[in-house]
Amino acid sequence: MTIKERLHQAVTNLEDDLRGLSDYIFANPELGHQEFKSSKAHIELLEKHGFTVEAPYAGFETAFRATFDSGQAGPTIAYLSEYDALPSIGHGCGHNMLGTVDTGAGIALSKVINEIGGRVVVLGTPAEETTGTKVDMANSGVFDDVDVAMCTHPSDENTMSGTSMAIHPIAFEFFGKPAHAAEAPDEGINALDAMINLFNSINSLRQEMRPSARVHGIITHGGDAANVIPDYTRAEFYVRALDTPYMNILSEKIINCAEAAALASGCTMKHKDFENIYKDMITNETLSQAYNKNAGELGIDMVPEKVGENGSIDMGDVSHVVPSIHSYYSITDGKRVIGHTPEFRDCTQTPFAYDMMLKVVETLARTGIDVIEQPQLLEAIKEEFHNR
Ligand SMILES: [Zn+2]
Ligand SMILES: [Zn+2]
Structure with a gap:
């Protein structure tokens, strides 16, 4: 048997464990940073298969790092796991x-790694x-000793790793002065007017925005009573662009809109990032081609991403600190x-999804084998990364 045949056998043997894990997490959905049952289920399965696990990890209660080391020289392959759910x-x-x-x-991959060297890391990323x-994790050196990082997401198509939009989450607050809206409106400073001006200014800006950019927001606090001049309003916006430099230009223009809205209304304004800023995805094409080839050999036809259908x-x-891919597979x-x-x-x-689950596990693990077994492939991956 070749190593890839032995890998196929190992994946087949994992079917019950993997279905069990997916179904358990499906039945116990947990929101971000509360994924206690889900991370524990991953950790228990990894430990059962001989991984050494650090948890909590990188300052996050529900993060983990699981390592299986062949004890021989070779690259470190990282697979990134997510397990958070959505509200409702x-x-x-x-x-x-x-x-x-x-x-x-x-x-x-751990089932065959002793034959080829290197180590495999599974990172639980809440x-x-x-x-x-x-x-x-990218900012705190977690990937310093990792050679390639891979993640793949369920979808309705088998999409090659491509791009994603950089995103800047900005919250704006306007502070005015309350007053009786009929008896003494002249004594008030209207924080809702400032907010409406902000939305209108952003809408004017759209004429000069790159068509690929996205700016979308909601008012999370618009006032308390219709007969009181609102003294406090708050909104959350996401500013997205295909690259980080243009996102920064756009964010600055939008913050200027908020400053102008505050000045026009007499309010004061504060803004802050309410979630992490995400950078754009830079696919390592050499690594991606290796993945796509393995997918093809297992009967998965990969298609390029559609222009204009990027999230963040x-x-x-x-992908900015280590050669990375983030592909999609149909369920x-x-x-x-x-x-x-x-x-x-x-x-x-569904049976279709369970079948795909095993095929994609095998695709990812085969790609790990290629990176470990073919030094010239890893060299080309790194060269591409450094040239970007
Ligand atoms: Zn999502
Ligand atoms: Zn998702």
């Missing part, structure tokens, strides 16, 4: 299966839907199903 709809983003596939890939702990992912920051059997919906959530419980 549970695993509408399919992170029950996302985490299972990446953890499964780590376990599968709160992808909110604060994005991969950003903190915290893997972006990882919907050819049907168009949008993420963050109950329909998508339920697709993770």
